[in-house]
Amino acid sequence: MRVLARRVLHSLISLLAVSMLCFALLSAAPGDYFSELRLEPGISQQTLRAMERQTDPRRSLAERYVFWCESALRGDFGNSLSYHLPVASLLSERIANTLMLSAAGLFGAWVLGLALGMSEGWFASLVRVFTSLLWSIPEPVLALVLLLAALKLHTLAPLTVPTSEAGWSLAHFQSLAGQLVLPSLAMAIGYLPVVIHHVQRGLVAAREAPAVEAARAHGLPYRRILLHYILPEAANPLISLFGLGVGSLLSASLFVEVLFGWPGLGQLLLNAILVRDTNIVVAGVLCSAVMLIAGNLLADILLWLHDPRIREVAQ
Amino acid sequence: MKPVLSIQELSLDYRLSKGKQVRVLRGTSLAIGQGEAVGLLGPSGSGKTSILRFILGMPSPGAETRCAALQFEGRDLLRMTARERHTLRRNRMGVIFQDPLSRFSPFRRISRQVQDVFPRRYSRIDTLRCLSDVGLADPERIASSYSHQLSGGECQRIAIAQALVSEPSLLLADEPSSALDTVAQRHILDLLIKVRAQHGMAMLVISHDPATLLALVDRILVMRDGILYDYDPPRSTLRGSQRSIRSKEIETEVPLLEVRNLRLQHGSSRRWRSWLESHQPHPALQGVNLAVRPGECVAVVGGSGSGKSTLARCIAGIDAPQAGVIYFAGSPLLHTRPLLLRAHLQLILQDTVGSLNPRLTVAQILEEPLRIHQRRPTMSHIQSSVQKDTKDRINRALAAVSLPVEYSERCPPQLSGGERQRVAIARALVLHPSLLLLDEALTGLDHELQQSVLELLGALRAQMGLTCIHFSHDLSQMLLVADRIAVMDEGRIVESHPAAEFSRAARHPASLRLLDAMLAKPEER
Numbered sequence: 001m002r003v004l005a006r007r008v009l010h011s012l013i014s015l016l017a018v019s020m021l022c023f024a025l026l027s028a029a030p031g032d033y034f035s036e037l038r039l040e041p042g043i044s045q046q047t048l049r050a051m052e053r054q055t056d057p058r059r060s061l062a063e064r065y066v067f068w069c070e071s072a073l074r075g076d077f078g079n080s081l082s083y084h085l086p087v088a089s090l091l092s093e094r095i096a097n098t099l100m101l102s103a104a105g106l107f108g109a110w111v112l113g114l115a116l117g118m119s120e121g122w123f124a125s126l127v128r129v130f131t132s133l134l135w136s137i138p139e140p141v142l143a144l145v146l147l148l149a150a151l152k153l154h155t156l157a158p159l160t161v162p163t164s165e166a167g168w169s170l171a172h173f174q175s176l177a178g179q180l181v182l183p184s185l186a187m188a189i190g191y192l193p194v195v196i197h198h199v200q201r202g203l204v205a206a207r208e209a210p211a212v213e214a215a216r217a218h219g220l221p222y223r224r225i226l227l228h229y230i231l232p233e234a235a236n237p238l239i240s241l242f243g244l245g246v247g248s249l250l251s252a253s254l255f256v257e258v259l260f261g262w263p264g265l266g267q268l269l270l271n272a273i274l275v276r277d278t279n280i281v282v283a284g285v286l287c288s289a290v291m292l293i294a295g296n297l298l299a300d301i302l303l304w305l306h307d308p309r310i311r312e313v314a315q
Numbered sequence: 316m317k318p319v320l321s322i323q324e325l326s327l328d329y330r331l332s333k334g335k336q337v338r339v340l341r342g343t344s345l346a347i348g349q350g351e352a353v354g355l356l357g358p359s360g361s362g363k364t365s366i367l368r369f370i371l372g373m374p375s376p377g378a379e380t381r382c383a384a385l386q387f388e389g390r391d392l393l394r395m396t397a398r399e400r401h402t403l404r405r406n407r408m409g410v411i412f413q414d415p416l417s418r419f420s421p422f423r424r425i426s427r428q429v430q431d432v433f434p435r436r437y438s439r440i441d442t443l444r445c446l447s448d449v450g451l452a453d454p455e456r457i458a459s460s461y462s463h464q465l466s467g468g469e470c471q472r473i474a475i476a477q478a479l480v481s482e483p484s485l486l487l488a489d490e491p492s493s494a495l496d497t498v499a500q501r502h503i504l505d506l507l508i509k510v511r512a513q514h515g516m517a518m519l520v521i522s523h524d525p526a527t528l529l530a531l532v533d534r535i536l537v538m539r540d541g542i543l544y545d546y547d548p549p550r551s552t553l554r555g556s557q558r559s560i561r562s563k564e565i566e567t568e569v570p571l572l573e574v575r576n577l578r579l580q581h582g583s584s585r586r587w588r589s590w591l592e593s594h595q596p597h598p599a600l601q602g603v604n605l606a607v608r609p610g611e612c613v614a615v616v617g618g619s620g621s622g623k624s625t626l627a628r629c630i631a632g633i634d635a636p637q638a639g640v641i642y643f644a645g646s647p648l649l650h651t652r653p654l655l656l657r658a659h660l661q662l663i664l665q666d667t668v669g670s671l672n673p674r675l676t677v678a679q680i681l682e683e684p685l686r687i688h689q690r691r692p693t694m695s696h697i698q699s700s701v702q703k704d705t706k707d708r709i710n711r712a713l714a715a716v717s718l719p720v721e722y723s724e725r726c727p728p729q730l731s732g733g734e735r736q737r738v739a740i741a742r743a744l745v746l747h748p749s750l751l752l753l754d755e756a757l758t759g760l761d762h763e764l765q766q767s768v769l770e771l772l773g774a775l776r777a778q779m780g781l782t783c784i785h786f787s788h789d790l791s792q793m794l795l796v797a798d799r800i801a802v803m804d805e806g807r808i809v810e811s812h813p814a815a816e817f818s819r820a821a822r823h824p825a826s827l828r829l830l831d832a833m834l835a836k837p838e839e840r
Contacts, residue, residue, distance in 0.1 A: 209417075210412070210414065211418055211420040211421070212420075213412075213418075214410070214419070214474075215420070215431070216404075217371055217373060217404060217412075218405065218410065218432050219401050219404035220405070220432070222401075224431060228423055228427070229420050229423075232422035232423070233420065235422075307421070307422065308422065308461045308463070309461075309463055312463070
């Protein structure tokens with residue numbers, strides 16, 4: 001328990017550091033949201049000044065940061081300058097979309113990766129060739145090929161923005177799932193080689209472990225050797241990899257979101273950075289950081305559950 | 316009597332890199348009768364384990380075996396499929412491996428791993444009974460433990476229990492006791508003798524130690540030049556032959572190495588750091604005093620955790636002591652020391668797998684210290700002569716540890732444990748050190764090899780006045796080797812006596828414990 005408490009404390013400190021760094025970097029960058037609007041001939045000076053007055057009066061960086069921290073603790077991340085909406089509600093919707101997409105992708109990649117990676121004999125070599133082939137193709141190209149294939153097959157329905165306002169009826173869920181298939185497949189294929197590679201590597205090493213050899217020498221049933229000796233032996237690095245995957249759920253899907261027009265966090269953040277919509281950027285980066293930390297924490301907890309030696313060291 | 320196992324015309328090649336092959340066995344035959352115990356004796360790297368794995372049907376990687384006939388209980392094993400061999404292992408054969416700790420999965424409780432071996436139905440009571448049958452006093456605790464929570468001796472007992480579950484007609488044991496400390500070794504041997512009397516199965520025991528085999532088996536075969544011969548035990552080993560000449564030399568002289576009040580605590584000294592790391596700081600050295608005269612051979616003997624290795628590491632300059640001084644030839648040694656001094660103090664470690672770079676060939680491993688310690692001349696004609704000299708020194712070092720020159724092209728993974736240890740010794744000798752620190756350096760070697768290394772060290776001592784400090788747990792061996800024995804316990808040297816008088820003069824409980832363990836060891840016949 002003390003270990004867990006320490007980990008959470010560490011996480012909070014790193015979150016604080018991330019938010020500070022984010023704030024400092026953004027204010028160090030030249031210009032702000034209005035500097036480009038000023039160049040726009042269609043907007044009068046009065047309008048601009050009125051808009052500026054609506055935002056915070058100019059205060060020092062530290063003051064703004066403390067003020068932001070206070071409101072962030074209350075769950076208020078300020079308003080977006082370009083959307084004129086509270087950042088919290090804007091983000092939560094986008095985050096839900098992105099999570100849906102990348103969780104489906106991650107899940108698919110791991111299921112496929114474990115199944116293919118655990119194969120043996122000539123099929124394993126085939127998988128290895130396939131993996132290196134897949135690895136050498138850039139992700140956007142893969143996604144484009146998928147998109148093209150879908151268009152040829154006429155299965156691509158126009159993307160409607162999935163919102164929770166439509167209610168969670170079965171029909172809505174079905175249409176959502178239908179639309180999720182292609183982009184999440186693109187994500188899964190992008191991530192697949194990494195998973196397969198690590199699964200294969202881990203299993204090759206685990207099959208030669210002394211404990212596994214002893215199990216074979218005792219003539220245990222094959223299935224039991226695989227499930228109770230080889231897989232646990234190979235699991236530790238895979239658990240860490242899985243944690244990393246969970247951690248990058250919010251940040252890994254940018255390409256796919258842009259290509260498929262998926263209204264996720266990545267697109268929103270990209271636009272916000274381009275127009276310097278500070279509140280969105282800070283909150284978005286913070287959410288990614290939280291996800292990353294949560295993913296690592298999850299991996300640590302899983303490792304703790306899986307490996308009795310880690311439990312012992314921790315106590 | 317119909318044999319349980321018979322092997323005919325077995326030959327075995329090891330495939331090396333670049334298509335080379337080494338012939339290990341050349342058409343040798345072996346038969347084991349019902350209830351007979353046969354020992355297989357041979358130096359490390361002679362292919363003992365490969366024979367055992369061939370019998371099991373799990374050939375070692377890189378080994379090529381050919382065999383005219385392999386019969387087990389009248390069935391031809393060579394005609395069987397892999398799956399049939401697997402079932403046979405489950406029902407008719409039992410195996411015990413060398414390194415018991417690593418042969419258990421760290422993720423599965425011992426009770427589960429024992430239950431896995433049971434053929435069909437089992438209950439917890441069966442498991443507990445089979446654990447208590449092998450002399451484990453507290454089966455409940457053992458069953459609910461993980462392997463890393465147990466000692467090597469306990470793990471080996473569990474392994475024996477696993478091997479006995481199926482009532483095998485043949486028990487194969489690969490160095491069943493050599494990875495254990497002396498006390499546990501004795502217990503395991505006793506247990507195996509008892510088990511054999513109870514179950515009456517045939518046994519094939521592999522070992523590099525004749526004493527182990529003599530205690531255990533009816534008949535010993537020794538591997539020499541790829542053929543198995545009957546073994547004729549020698550009358551006496553090396554007891555008292557070369558020693559005792561040099562005990563009364565040089566009385567008062569400046570010690571080559573003197574250690575004064577050396578202290579070291581593991582873990583960080585800062586409070587908040589140690590809180591974060593949640594370790595209890597454990598003092599490893601608590602004021603060690605030791606003086607070694609030039610040409611002397613001192614053995615620092617103690618149980619595991621007594622701080623021997625830490626002391627060796629401090630003297631070698633790997634660990635920095637927190638207090639105390641080390642004097643070398645009269646002048647204090649700092650933790651950061653000049654290259655020249657480092658060449659004079661060489662450390663040989665027990666774990667050769669970890670201390671040799673697996674990617675370098677033996678020649679490169681031996682060349683590396685020479686390259687580091689010789690400033691490389693830039694003029695080409697000198698360069699060529701230096702290269703020749705380097706090659707010369709490498710070959711001489713290899714010859715000194717009796718490794719053939721062909722080995723210089725192999726890499727450590729292609730060597731056996733004993734051969735790797737010899738390479739490690741050669742690497743230390745190649746620099747002509749004046750002080751050699753051996754941290755359990757003889758532990759992994761087989762009997763003959765230990766003797767040849769000891770003879771070699773003796774010769775070097777005579778030639779160039781080499782000084783040795785052995786750090787070891789094995790008192791019986793050190794009594795034969797060293798001039799003086801210093802006993803270490805809980806981070807201190809508790810007493811020190813000349814080797815000849817040690818058994819009479821020792822008073823401290825730690826020394827008495829070591830003497831007890833030594834006496835309990837099987838008497839060498």
